[in-house]
Amino acid sequence: MMNPNSSNPIGVFDSGVGGLTVVRALMERLPFENIVYFGDTARVPYGVKSVETIAHYTTQIAEFLLAKEVKLLVVACNTMAAVASQVVKDLSPVPVLDVIDAGALGAIATTAKKQVGVIGTPTTINSNAYARAIHQYEPEVRIFSQACPLLVPLVEEGWLDHPVTRLTAQEYLKPVLAQDIDTLVLGCTHYPLLKPLLQDVVGPGVRLVDSAEAMAEETAALLTEMNLSNPQRTAPHYDFFVTDVPLRFQTIGERFLGRTLSNVHVVKW
Amino acid sequence: MMNPNSSNPIGVFDSGVGGLTVVRALMERLPFENIVYFGDTARVPYGVKSVETIAHYTTQIAEFLLAKEVKLLVVACNTMAAVASQVVKDLSPVPVLDVIDAGALGAIATTAKKQVGVIGTPTTINSNAYARAIHQYEPEVRIFSQACPLLVPLVEEGWLDHPVTRLTAQEYLKPVLAQDIDTLVLGCTHYPLLKPLLQDVVGPGVRLVDSAEAMAEETAALLTEMNLSNPQRTAPHYDFFVTDVPLRFQTIGERFLGRTLSNVHVVKW
Numbered sequence: 036m037m038n039p040n041s042s043n044p045i046g047v048f049d050s051g052v053g054g055l056t057v058v059r060a061l062m063e064r065l066p067f068e069n070i071v072y073f074g075d076t077a078r079v080p081y082g083v084k085s086v087e088t089i090a091h092y093t094t095q096i097a098e099f100l101l102a103k104e105v106k107l108l109v110v111a112c113n114t115m116a117a118v119a120s121q122v123v124k125d126l127s128p129v130p131v132l133d134v135i136d137a138g139a140l141g142a143i144a145t146t147a148k149k150q151v152g153v154i155g156t157p158t159t160i161n162s163n164a165y166a167r168a169i170h171q172y173e174p175e176v177r178i179f180s181q182a183c184p185l186l187v188p189l190v191e192e193g194w195l196d197h198p199v200t201r202l203t204a205q206e207y208l209k210p211v212l213a214q215d216i217d218t219l220v221l222g223c224t225h226y227p228l229l230k231p232l233l234q235d236v237v238g239p240g241v242r243l244v245d246s247a248e249a250m251a252e253e254t255a256a257l258l259t260e261m262n263l264s265n266p267q268r269t270a271p272h273y274d275f276f277v278t279d280v281p282l283r284f285q286t287i288g289e290r291f292l293g294r295t296l297s298n299v300h301v302v303k304w
Numbered sequence: 305m306m307n308p309n310s311s312n313p314i315g316v317f318d319s320g321v322g323g324l325t326v327v328r329a330l331m332e333r334l335p336f337e338n339i340v341y342f343g344d345t346a347r348v349p350y351g352v353k354s355v356e357t358i359a360h361y362t363t364q365i366a367e368f369l370l371a372k373e374v375k376l377l378v379v380a381c382n383t384m385a386a387v388a389s390q391v392v393k394d395l396s397p398v399p400v401l402d403v404i405d406a407g408a409l410g411a412i413a414t415t416a417k418k419q420v421g422v423i424g425t426p427t428t429i430n431s432n433a434y435a436r437a438i439h440q441y442e443p444e445v446r447i448f449s450q451a452c453p454l455l456v457p458l459v460e461e462g463w464l465d466h467p468v469t470r471l472t473a474q475e476y477l478k479p480v481l482a483q484d485i486d487t488l489v490l491g492c493t494h495y496p497l498l499k500p501l502l503q504d505v506v507g508p509g510v511r512l513v514d515s516a517e518a519m520a521e522e523t524a525a526l527l528t529e530m531n532l533s534n535p536q537r538t539a540p541h542y543d544f545f546v547t548d549v550p551l552r553f554q555t556i557g558e559r560f561l562g563r564t565l566s567n568v569h570v571v572k573w
Binding site for chain 2: 077078079083084085088157184185187188189191192194198199202203206279280281283
């Protein structure tokens with residue numbers, strides 16, 4: 036492991052715009068850190084692709100960000116973290132954090148009953164990665180997981196508080212809520228935008244773990260521990276690389292980021 | 305234009321599995337034709353990508369099928385047909401048919417009031433391609449179109465007759481139905497699977513135009529006219545090329561095709 040320069044940016048990547056919820060949490064938690072974001076908008080969504088394809092794309096993106104001299108890699112995409120996190124760790128000379136590990140730590144800190152629900156894309160859920168990550172720290176926790184393939188398109192449609200979204204969430208969460216959980220991990224970067232609706236559906240007895248916020252906490256801890264916090268106290272620089280500028284990109288991106296999206300560069304692969 | 309061999313296969317392509325509804329209609333209408341299908345399952349969906357990216361991918365696929373010596377190219381993807389049909393026509397030495405042209409002809413044959421609704425993905429609808437195709441044949445027709453981004457994920461989830469799908473369809477179709485249409489074009493290859501539900505939502509006064517069936521009719525007419533029908537009366541050969549074998553591919557593919565899906569080959573790009 037090389038010793039990166041502490042003023043270098045944090046590299047964050049995702050299959051599309053979803054990882055911007057992680058960037059937003061990082062901006063709020065670490066206001067002096069420079070960030071380079073990569074969103075593979077031409078090939079999104081990863082949640083329905085095979086493991087081999089996801090590993091291949093993930094490698095390509097990690098190498099792109101390493102060439103930008105990032106001091107830390109953040110795998111913001113749950114699907115990539117679920118099936119290709121080790122691939123990134125094997126090739127990276129700088130530390131690698133992933134949202135699943137962050138979400139697992141958040142779940143353990145939250146659950147009292149040791150009964151945790153996890154929702155995500157089909158690939159994330161089928162990989163069983165959250166269960167493995169949680170059990171690695173706390174083997175006693177019982178985990179109930181549910182794939183929710185329609186929640187990503189509902190968020191991208193902007194139906195954040197719509198009867199269709201409510202009905203869909205109720206249908207997906209019915210089996211999980213039948214299990215007496217006290218914690219629900221939002222295992223997809225799109226889901227933080229549905230927090231008010233999901234909190235309503237699960238009721239006051241269940242606490243939501245937002246993996247974007249959990250990731251910002253873990254990143255802050257790692258930077259302090261490794262003495263890698265940016266010493267400069269000036270306005271940071273943010274760069275966004277995408278493989279395509281799809282329809283409604285600006286609107287959706289800004290909804291995720293919670294502010295104006297500028298410095299967007301298109302990479303053609 | 306070269307003179308293709310009439311026993312050569314028909315080449316059909318789509319961004320994913322949706323075009324299998326066109327293959328199914330072709331198998332039923334033309335039971336002695338060999339078919340080679342290409343589905344770009346690694347890069348699906350195209351409906352949210354930029355025009356440049358779609359044109360680039362479409363060229364790559366058309367060239368792949370031409371190398372398989374197809375006698376005819378069928379652009380089964382509405383999004384590709386909407387924004388990249390001319391690109392295919394420019395490069396192809398064999399005839400090219402596309403679903404939008406087929407759907408437009410179907411709409412003109414169906415409407416009495418000359419008031420037509422069109423539903424499709426955002427890219428298809430924003431391209432205005434159905435309106436242009438219909439007006440080219442019949443400038444008097446009034447067209448009311450509506451993007452329905454959630455219908456594709458709902459079909460892929462298998463919620464073909466589900467309250468969520470019904471509520472979503474009602475919401476999308478409300479403005480179109482307010483326009484006194486008598487015909488609704490299903491401008492996406494996924495939508496034929498929702499025909500019973502959509503017929504219910506639009507009521508008996510509106511006739512649905514299934515662009516897969518319209519395409520099979522147009523293909524049959526062209527083969528006869530150009531003397532390109534396969535003279536062999538033996539069981540035809542079907543080949544399916546895909547760029548990825550995603551989760552649930554077999555299940556979803558067979559739902560679209562209406563029969564067992566075999567001879568599936570993976571092309572790695």
